Amino acid sequence: MGILQYLIDHMCAKFTAGMMMDLVREQIAEGALTADEITQAIIERDRSLDIASAQTLIKAAVEQLVDAGYVEIRDDRLYLAV
Amino acid sequence: MWNEFTTAAYEGMLAESVTMQGDGGEWINAYCSRPLGAGPYPGIVLVHHLPGWDEIYREMARRFTQHGYVVICPNLYFRFGHGMPQEVAARARAAGGVADELVVGDCKAAMQYLRALPYSNGKVAIIGTCSGGRHAFLVACRTKGFDVAVDCWGGSVVMAPEALTPQQPVAPIDYTEHLSCPLLGVFGNDDQSPSPEQVNRHEEELKKHGKSYTFHRHDGAGHGFWYYDRLNYRPQQSMDAWQKVFTFLNQNLQNHNAERQ
Numbered sequence: 001m002g003i004l005q006y007l008i009d010h011m012c013a014k015f016t017a018g019m020m021m022d023l024v025r026e027q028i029a030e031g032a033l034t035a036d037e038i039t040q041a042i043i044e045r046d047r048s049l050d051i052a053s054a055q056t057l058i059k060a061a062v063e064q065l066v067d068a069g070y071v072e073i074r075d076d077r078l079y080l081a082v
Numbered sequence: 083m084w085n086e087f088t089t090a091a092y093e094g095m096l097a098e099s100v101t102m103q104g105d106g107g108e109w110i111n112a113y114c115s116r117p118l119g120a121g122p123y124p125g126i127v128l129v130h131h132l133p134g135w136d137e138i139y140r141e142m143a144r145r146f147t148q149h150g151y152v153v154i155c156p157n158l159y160f161r162f163g164h165g166m167p168q169e170v171a172a173r174a175r176a177a178g179g180v181a182d183e184l185v186v187g188d189c190k191a192a193m194q195y196l197r198a199l200p201y202s203n204g205k206v207a208i209i210g211t212c213s214g215g216r217h218a219f220l221v222a223c224r225t226k227g228f229d230v231a232v233d234c235w236g237g238s239v240v241m242a243p244e245a246l247t248p249q250q251p252v253a254p255i256d257y258t259e260h261l262s263c264p265l266l267g268v269f270g271n272d273d274q275s276p277s278p279e280q281v282n283r284h285e286e287e288l289k290k291h292g293k294s295y296t297f298h299r300h301d302g303a304g305h306g307f308w309y310y311d312r313l314n315y316r317p318q319q320s321m322d323a324w325q326k327v328f329t330f331l332n333q334n335l336q337n338h339n340a341e342r343q
Contacts, residue, residue, distance in 0.1 A: 009275035009305035010237055011175075012132040012212045016313050047168035048133040050176035 004060040011053050014046040020061045025070060025080065032077040035062060083149065083328040084321065094118035095147045097140070102156065102195045105187025110160035112192065113140050115147040121201030124335035127192040127228075128155040129185075129210030129217045131306075134171030135159055138309060146209075149328060150336065152199060156192045158185055158217075179213075181249040182220060189221040193228060205229045205335040209327070212237065212306060215268075216254055222265065223257035230334045231261075232327055234268040235305055237275035240283050258287040264294040266330045268323045270303030270316075298326050 004017045015023075023045065027038045035058045042054040049057070062078060065071035072079045087093065097115035104110040113135070117123055126146050130139045135157040143153040158180050162173045174180055193206050207230045210218040215236025222231035238245070241253035265288065269281050276284070281297065288295045303319040306312060310320075 006274040006277075009273055012237075012306060014133070014312055019313065043172075046133075047166070048171035048175070050172045053175055 002064065004057070004064050007057055007060050011049065011057070013049060013053070013057060015057070017061075017064075020057060021065055021070075024058065024061045024065060024078070028071070028078045028080055032074075032079045034076055035059060035078065038078075083325045092119075093148075095144065097144050097147065100154075102154070102191060104156060104160070104191050105184045108161075110157055110188060112154050112156040112195075113143055114152075114154045115143045116152040116199075116201070117147055117150055119201075121152075122203035123150060123152045123201055124203050124205040124207070124229075124331070125193075125196030125199070126151045126153045126331075127189050127196065127206060127208045127221075128153050129189060129208065129214035129221070130155060130158060131210070131212035131214045132171065132175075132179075133212075134167035134174070136167035136171075138311060145324075151207075151331070152196060152202065154192045154196055156188045158188055178247055178249045182217075182251070185217045186221050186224045189217065190225045190227070193225070197227075203335075207232065207331055207335055209234070211235060211308065215239075219261075219265065220254040220257065222263055223254065223260045226262045228263045230264050230266065230330065232266045232268070232330065234308070234323070234327075235270060235273055235276060237273075237305075239276060240280040255284055255287050258284075258293065259291045261288070261291070261293050264334065265296075266327065267295065267297040268327065269297065269299050270305060270307050270319070271299050271301050272304035275305060296330070298323065 008015050027041050038058050039054045043049055070081055072081050095117050100112050100114045101109050102112050128143055139155050143155050146153045159170045159174045162170050196206050208218045208228045209232040211234040215233040216239050218231050219233045222228050239254045271278055300319040303316045304314050307316040308320045
């Protein structure tokens with residue numbers, strides 16, 4: 001789980017790495033979004049996070065999802081890989 | 083620890099929010115719980131975690147009290163204003179977190195608060211989880227007067243120079259030689275902050291300075307494995323760790339406690 005798990009533990013965020021990645025995938029399942037547009041969904045799951053922390057977690061989750069081939073980034077928008 | 087009471091024994095506690103003078107004499111609020119009785123009782127300064135001065139800390143305070151401890155849990159985020167704990171925590175994070183210097187001042191004041199209580203047995207521990215574990219260790223290095231310290235998975239005890247901030251200007255590990263009391267460490271081997279390597283490094287530093295410490299590393303457990311409101315809760319490891327914490331506290335603090343053993 002690498003950097004994402006480190007960040008979750010470091011922030012004591014109320015997620016597991018798997019939950020975090022599932023949440024990103026759920027958010028873009030209905031259509032492409034930017035990472036910033038997902039921020040609110042993350043904060044709603046853990047209201048102790050500030051915006052910068054949530055964005056840092058999203059970035060790490062997206063990187064992991066891209067590496068795993070589940071997500072693609074085009075023009076700063078996140079798409080589920082087909 | 084668990085169920086080690088007799089069914090005929092009287093038991094009661096008072097738990098309430100109080101105000102206390104924190105760092106620099108500033109009034110802050112705190113959660114305080116104590117057994118009902120004349121005592122004398124040992125005290126615990128309970129240091130809340132990064133997600134705030136929240137409900138699980140109130141429950142932890144009462145759990146310690148149920149086992150014969152007077153507990154005070156200062157609101158380290160008091161200066162970030164009021165609101166629901168998670169909202170206040172978000173404001174604290176956005177501001178870069180609470181300054182180590184303030185934490186040291188607030189916790190030292192909390193120790194003095196406990197010692198001044200008429201039912202204190204004079205012994206005081208400092209305990210925290212997550213950032214509170216880091217703070218417990220830091221405070222035990224930066225102040226004198228605590229009888230024991232318990233660091234439960236405190237991250238950022240070991241810090242790279244680039245991780246230092248105005249709020250956290252010195253890595254707590256660099257204060258190890260000044261640790262003023264025995265230390266108990268509780269860690270999960272799947273935790274990445276602190277990672278097992280960081281825990282090892284911390285242990286090496288404690289050894290180097292000849293400090294009294296015991297570290298327990300739990301397999302199959304990650305960060306925050308006591309938090310039963312989260313998926314990373316691990317009941318078996320959690321109960322084992324609680325037992326170890328209570329054993330450590332009882333051995334070091336309870337010798338004057340005639341009412342509950």
